[in-house]
Amino acid sequence: MPTVMEKASKSSLWTEEGYELFAAEGLDGIQVERLSRILQLNKSSFYHYFVDMEGFCHELIQLHRKKIDLLLLDVLEIKKLDPDYLLLLVRYTSTVMFQVQLTRNKDQYSFYDASTEIDLRVSHGVRHLWVDYLGSNANSEHVMRYYDFVRDMFYTRVSFRNFNFQFLYNLITDAKVLIDQVNERVSPGTAKTHSRHLDDSV
Amino acid sequence: MKKARNFSLWTEKGYELLAIEGLDGIQVERLARMLQLNKSGFYHYFGDLQGFCDELMVLHLRNADLYMRDLKEINSIDPEFLNLLVKYKTPIMFQLQLIRSKNNEAFYKAAEKIDQREEIILRSLWTDYIGFHDNPDLAIRYYTIVRDMLYARLSFQNMNYPYLRSVMNEARELMQQIVRQSAVEIENR
Numbered sequence: 001m002p003t004v005m006e007k008a009s010k011s012s013l014w015t016e017e018g019y020e021l022f023a024a025e026g027l028d029g030i031q032v033e034r035l036s037r038i039l040q041l042n043k044s045s046f047y048h049y050f051v052d053m054e055g056f057c058h059e060l061i062q063l064h065r066k067k068i069d070l071l072l073l074d075v076l077e078i079k080k081l082d083p084d085y086l087l088l089l090v091r092y093t094s095t096v097m098f099q100v101q102l103t104r105n106k107d108q109y110s111f112y113d114a115s116t117e118i119d120l121r122v123s124h125g126v127r128h129l130w131v132d133y134l135g136s137n138a139n140s141e142h143v144m145r146y147y148d149f150v151r152d153m154f155y156t157r158v159s160f161r162n163f164n165f166q167f168l169y170n171l172i173t174d175a176k177v178l179i180d181q182v183n184e185r186v187s188p189g190t191a192k193t194h195s196r197h198l199d200d201s202v
Numbered sequence: 203m204k205k206a207r208n209f210s211l212w213t214e215k216g217y218e219l220l221a222i223e224g225l226d227g228i229q230v231e232r233l234a235r236m237l238q239l240n241k242s243g244f245y246h247y248f249g250d251l252q253g254f255c256d257e258l259m260v261l262h263l264r265n266a267d268l269y270m271r272d273l274k275e276i277n278s279i280d281p282e283f284l285n286l287l288v289k290y291k292t293p294i295m296f297q298l299q300l301i302r303s304k305n306n307e308a309f310y311k312a313a314e315k316i317d318q319r320e321e322i323i324l325r326s327l328w329t330d331y332i333g334f335h336d337n338p339d340l341a342i343r344y345y346t347i348v349r350d351m352l353y354a355r356l357s358f359q360n361m362n363y364p365y366l367r368s369v370m371n372e373a374r375e376l377m378q379q380i381v382r383q384s385a386v387e388i389e390n391r
């Protein structure tokens with residue numbers, strides 16, 4: 001008879017693999033048949049642990065919450081959006097891409113609620129970095145609403161292929177230059193950022 | 203005539219499915235079941251899945267032309283542009299799927315070109331809407347952020363006038379508040 005530890009580790013084989021596949025391909029990527037082939041485990045074990053796809057997705061979201069907790073703990077240790085937070089995001093590529101896929105599949109299961117709740121936690125966690133990045137004259141309420149826009153733009157543009165420091169850097173630089181130019185328009189001579197774009201990547 | 207009708211049955215249904223679910227939604231087996239047609243017809247018309255997707259792109263470019271033609275005729279963001287988006291719901295959702303999925307680079311580039319065509323036509327109306335008459339370049343750069351934000355938030359369920367209006371209002375108000383805040387801070391210096 002399998003021990004409790006053995007049971008837990010077998011169920012985490014399913015969830016860890018499912019997590020990576022969901023992050024890369026979304027809901028279409030996690031078919032029981034495919035997972036069982038990759039893991040060389042019997043499909044009956046999937047149904048034993050998770051009952052159905054909804055149960056499995058619930059476990060994936062629980063795992064995602066844990067990974068987000070770790071990311072937010074690491075955020076506490078950093079000082080700057082550029083480069084610290086951008087490098088952190090690259091380190092957490094799978095976690096970030098899982099969140100992207102949750103938002104893209106928001107009509108399914110409880111993905112909408114989970115993605116909204118996590119977006120909120122992350123935006124709260126990085127608030128000080130973003131406000132600091134956009135400059136001290138920035139009113140933080142407006143700046144955080146702008147953050148939501150830029151994050152959603154990122155969700156549209158990102159893929160596993162283009163997810164790297166350069167892509168993130170270009171994206172936030174564009175966002176900052178725009179705000180600086182709006183300030184410059186109100187009061188010529190106040191713009192601080194000079195765009196230093198790295199090579200574009202798709 | 204029957205041949206032409208079946209060809210467009212496949213492409214119309216495929217176009218709709220891709221708009222809803224992205225490229226992963228396109229499976230020959232599933233399409234055949236939905237249309238109650240034989241799979242052999244699919245291979246006869248399109249050769250393979252890539253040939254089929256190429257035809258979907260042809261259809262999308264045709265829809266994009268119609269959209270651009272209508273876009274040139276409108277005189278306001280709210281309500282005319284927003285109503286146009288609702289009218290072209292399926293092509294807009296198809297466009298969104300192409301932009302999100304970068305698996306096919308040729309399709310992605312084609313979609314980017316469509317977005318750029320839209321920006322050129324919309325430039326003056328959007329500049330008026332945001333109130334940046336002195337700087338249309340800045341206005342349209344802001345538009346690209348708003349459009350991509352919208353692409354992240356849109357679904358078939360919320361693609362309606364009240365939702366689009368609330369998002370556009372939010373985008374305009376945010377920019378106006380940033381401008382006002384900036385002016386206040388300059389006065390206080």
